Every structure is written in C-alpha cells, then in structure tokens.
Amino acid sequence: MPTSPIAEGHNSVGHHSREAFARARGVFPDGTTRVTIERDPIPRYMGRGEGAYLIDLDGRRFLDLNGNFTVLIHGHGFPPVVEAVIRQLQSGTCFANPTLAEIDLAELICERVPGVETIRFVNTGTEAVMFAVKAARAFTGRSAIAKIEGAYHGTYDWVEVSQASGPANWGAPEAPAAVPSYRGMPDSVLSEVITLRFNDAVLAEQLIEANASRLAAIVIDPMPGRAGLIPPTPEFVAAVQQVARKHGILIIGDEVLNFRQGYEGASARYGLKPDLFTFGKIIGGGLPIGAIAGRRDVMRVFDASEGKPGVPQGGTFSANPLSMVAGFASMQALDHAAFAHLESLGDRLRSQLDAAVARHGAPFSISGAASLFRIHPKAVLPRETREAVLMGPEAHAMLELTRTFAEHGIIIPNGAGACLSTPMTTADTDLVSTVFEHFLATRGDLIERLPR
Template structure:
C-alpha cells in the first residue's frame, strides 16, 4: 500500500545514525542491543537525551514518550529536583557497605503511604523484589508451591515467569491453563510447582485451589496486569483471592512494581486487595535501579537476622544505594495526592478521547487501563483476561502499523503493552495522542473492513 511505502521511506530517512549505532551494537551484543525489550522496526531508535515529556534521538527527532522507560519515569525525563539532589550526592559517595540515612527516608515514606507495608527491604530491581517476595512467602509458610495469573509479567525469576508468555499452541484448555516454562532448558519441575489461573476467572481459581491450595506458599498477582491486557480486576475476583487465602493458609503477594503508580496508596488499595507482601520498583527509584519488598511485620520477620541466621538471607551489593534512595524519595515526595489526581484526569482524558475516536468510526478496537496508564486493543470488545486480549496475526499487523504510524508522527507508543503518561505532559500532548490515533484509524480504514473481532 502506498501509505505503508511512504512510512517506510520516512522511517529510513529519520534513522540514519540509529542504524549506524545498531550496526556497531551487532558487533558486541548477541542481537545488537543488551535487553530483549528494546523495540526495533527494523532498527532501534537510539536516544541522545530526554527533556520532560519528550525524547530527542541521535538523528535529532523530538518524540513524545509514552513508554517512559517502561513506566518508570512518572515525572518524565530530566526532572530537575531529582537531578539536583543526585548531583549534590555524587560527590559524597555513591555506594557503601554500611547503611546510610537515605534508605531510612525512602523506607519511612513507603511505610507511611502504602497500607500493606509495615516493614520493608530494598533490592535492585523489580525482578529481585518479586523473587524475594516469593521466597519470603515460602520461608514464612514452609511451602514451596505458588499460583500466578496467566500472561502477567513478573520479571525473570524462574517460578514467576511460568506462563507469562503463554501462546494458543501450548496454553491448554480454558478451564485448566497449562503451566509452561519461559525459556529453553528451564527445569520442567519449575512449571510443576506453579498453578496457572486466568485473570478474573473465579470458578477456575476455586477449582484449581481446591486441589493444591494447602500446598501453596502464595498467590502472585498484579492487581491490573499490563502484559495480560491492563484489565481491571473484578471486585468479586479480588474478594475470592482473599477468602481462599484464609481458607488454605497461603499468602497474597501483590506485584506493584509497575502499578504502584495507580494511586497515592498504590494499586492494591485502589482495587481492594489486601496483600501480605508487596513487591515495588520502577517509580520508587526516581529513574535509578531499585526494587523493594514490604509487608506485614510478622511475615517480614523472615528477613531478620540479629543474633541468628535469618530464615531468608537477603543482600545485594547495590541494595539501598544512596543514589537510588535519594532519587526515589524526591520522586515520591513530589507525587502528592494532587499529583495523582492530575494524573488520573490526564488518563481519563486520553482514554475517553481514544474511545470516542473508535466509536465515531466503528473501528474494531477497544481501550483498557486506569489512572495514568492506557492500552489499545485490536478487539471490538474490551478483553477480560490474557486469552481474550491475545491478538490474531491479522490484529498483530494492525498493531505494528499503529506503532509505526505513531512513530511517523513523532510519538513513541509501546507495542502491545501499557502506555503511560507523566506529570511532565500537557493537555496539548494528550490531545496529540488522540489525534494520532484518529489519523491512524482513517489512514488504515480499509484494512479493518469486515473485521469481526
């Protein structure tokens, strides 16, 4: 199609230096970059700097950023209060084997703000936070088995990533999702220790846990899982988790690494979940590496080691380093109730605008999300779980074209994942998003003819 040829030409013209850097990268990295999550079409966009809501790439293009390093930068790029605080700190030391007062400041803020967190430990990433939350649940209960939601992303710990990339060929029947390992060579015994459930499927949850509930250390759940569709939980599903956890004696672990940004007190508080443990990350580091696991004091005692070996030893060379602690504290202090109210208004404005564009054209798309997050689905009906959100090959091509179209209009839209807003954005930025989507629907209108999904 002509419009696709023109877009391909423009992409090539705008990415000459990115192509050069990618060719260099292929000489030193197995696939040209150093993380699998880097998007490429066909090459990655290399970034020179960030300014507020925008990125400037190495070819000089100014791009509205709807990724914000995978939802981490809730204040956008180059947020001056963080930059000033970190610059002052760097000359006084970046990491020590001893504790510093800076870890206390961020810990106190999170304990005071997040209802489920009474005690806390810092680690270096969201993956570590989830891993230690699972280990803490095992140490506390004396059980090893876990349950998790199909398609939800929980990082790179073997048990946490079971069935996080499930596909139709291997995901099993609707009433009994299969547990599949995430990479070649992963021990099958890992999958055998994980119960996989469908999001919002109360009957399936009850049926599965009737068999294995008393063997579970925990159920791992993101209250509004982005990779599984960015779908809000059914209140009855949340209540069922709470009831079953008491019935069978397992812990509830909330993965809020991404979704702590759902509100001033986090995602669990927003959606009525009462977890025993919470894994946090991303926004609590202010743009620097961080993770945290917190929860009920009784459960967190498994980390205590004064005078004896702890039930769960935990450490890390860079855990609670002053740079991450100071940046995180400054970022979180700036996230006042008023800030979250504004982010909520921004998210509503974008989602409503996208929905209006869909309805006005009767296009085969839908929108999910809440707070400052949104996700566009190539589905007429908004999905309720990962399987319903899973795109066909045709729908995948629509999403590829949509991402390309946004990029041609200088907007970076994450492919098939949560798009996020930042406090640095203006109403004009938000309207650009809606306008770009409407333009995409008009440009590719003939591609959707006869679509039923």
C-alpha cells in the same frame, strides 16, 4: 493534523541510529542488551530526554509514552531528582554501611501504603518478586505458588511460568497449563506453579482449593500489564483473598508497574490486601530499584539480628544512596495533586480514544486506569489474557499503528501498556488522540481485516 517531525520515510530511523546499531551488533548477541527493546527493523537510539519528550541521535523529537517501561512518572531530567543525585554523587555513590537516605524512602512508603509495615530494598523488580516468593516459602513452609496466566513478574523461574503462553500451548479453559518460558526450564519448576486465569473467580477458587496444602503464595499484579492492562473484577479479588485466607496462603501484590495508579498504589485501588508487596520502577526516580514489603511478622524472615535469617537477602547495590535519594525526591513530588493531574489526563485521553473508535465504528477498544492505557485492535474489550492476545491481522494492525504514531512524533509501545507523566499537558494527550483518529480515518485497508 500535526506535521510529522520525520522526513526520512515510513517509520524510518536516522543514519546515526543505523551507525550505532552496526556497532552494537559486534558486541551484543542480537545487537541489543535487553530483549524488550523494540526494533522496526532496528532500534531507534536516543540521545537525551527533556520532560515528556525524547530526542533521538538524529535530533528528532518524540512524545514519550513508554517512559522506560513506565518508570519515568515525572518524565526525563526531573529537576528535584537531578539535584538530589548530584548532591549525593559529591558525597559518595555507595557504601558498605547504611545511610539515612534509605530510612527516608522506607518511611515514606510505609506511611503511604496500607499493609506495609516493614520493607527491604533490592535493585530490580525481578529481585523484589524473587525475594517475596522466598519469604512466602520460608514463612509457610510450602514451596509451590500460583500466578496469573500471561502476567509478567520478572525473570525468576517460577514466576516466568506461563507468562508468554498462547493458543498453541495454554491448555483447556478449565485447566490452564504451566508453560515454560524458555528452552530448558526444569520440569520441577513447572510442577510447582499453578496457573490461574485472570478474572475467573470460580476457576481460581477451585484450583487454589485443590492445591492449597502445597501453596506458599499467590502472586497477583492488580492490573497485569502484559496480559492486557485489564482491571480485576471485585468477584475475582474477593474469591482469591477468601480462599487464600482460609488456607494460610500468602498473597503477594506485585506493584512494580502498577504502583503508579494512585497515592496508595493499585492494591488499595482495587480492594486487594496483600501480605507482601513488591515495588520497583517509580520508587527509584529513574534509577535501579526494587523493594519487598508487607506484614511485620512475614517480613521477619529477613531478620538477621539473632543469627542467620530464614531468607538471607543482601546485594552489593541494594539501598545504594543514589537510588534512595532519587526515589525519595520522586516520591515526595508524587503528592495527591500530582496523582490527580495524572488521573485527569488519563481519563481525558481514554475518553478521547473511545470517542474516536465510536465515530469510526472501528474494532478497537481501550483499557487502563490512572496514568496507564492500552489500545487493543479488538472490537470487544478483553477481560483476561486469552482475549487480549493479538492474532495475525491484529498484530499487524498494532505494528502499523505504532509506526503511524512514530511518524507523527510519538513513541508508544507495540501491543503493550503506554503511560503518561506529570510534565504532560492536555495538548500532549490531544496530539495522541488526533494521531489515533488519523490512523482510523486513513488505514481502512487494515481495519477491515480485523475481526468484529
């Protein structure tokens, strides 16, 4: 068993993190500026990153399985990105005019991804999804959308619907409710969103058929991260595509997170053929970015060459050269060999975790693909959101599991998808599986409370 690098107690954070959080509470509403920051009981502040590792303010080293929410596919301080950004910093950070750098990155993505004919850059995945929905509305003349229950697509009102619903409000199995994500969400937004259940092909077809005349688009994450990191069934993909094509409803493939699943992305992996794509995270090389892409005729709604376009899309920092050169350097390095390395590491780790579960007869299951994985404190692998939601003992077990990982020098998200990066080796994945097996062997007090 590896020796823990932490000597201050159970999942403790060091005094420098405590000092930083005390300062932060004076200027941020809850001491942080992102709701996604994990705290137990306060956040751990980082000082720097080196390859696959993070070093906190107290000098402690952690294997990083969060990667800033899957962004850092090459880890921290990736030399080609660092060199590209330094060169660009010396030439200028942003201009009101276009640069060659944006053409370079656009050409790379258009050449790589089947179905991507033209592209527009924005600053975040949220913006990308927002403009993709607007483009679908402008192209079809309809206003409503359909989306998957529990799937996260950023913070645009319509795609936030039902992203955090639960047993108390998600509705009957055959009639999933449109659930607001925040207090004050307008009823008009809820009325324009049809909630689908992932991998329920029959129900999806029925709901889309019933609302076809008003649906502009169906927004699909090929493997919804927050909804369990579960792959789509071929039947579900086929049913959604067939009914969408029948009624002229556009499919928006949200690959902001899952583009890291392969050289051509996740849609190609699962047979999904979107009309529009949204990208982000890895295409920026660690800098802010988003992109909308897809069919040339649909993307023409952004065309301003002959006057006001159907969808005006700007943004002061859209296609800023720092993000463009960082993204190009990162994506160039993501060749077939890099993806093969990540696929091999991911397959190895998921197999090791499954084997540990089998040896201990523990009620855990593992989902994911390529460089992504998620540990579920559930005896049966979930098939959709409702099966993936963590109940009381399950949530407690996951919290204790993330604490155990932290005690042994590994940062892993609590109840969410984790990711690998290209600088990782089999020694790193062996460490992850060893710590997981240690947890299964020593925390019978928690495991015996889990449903079987």
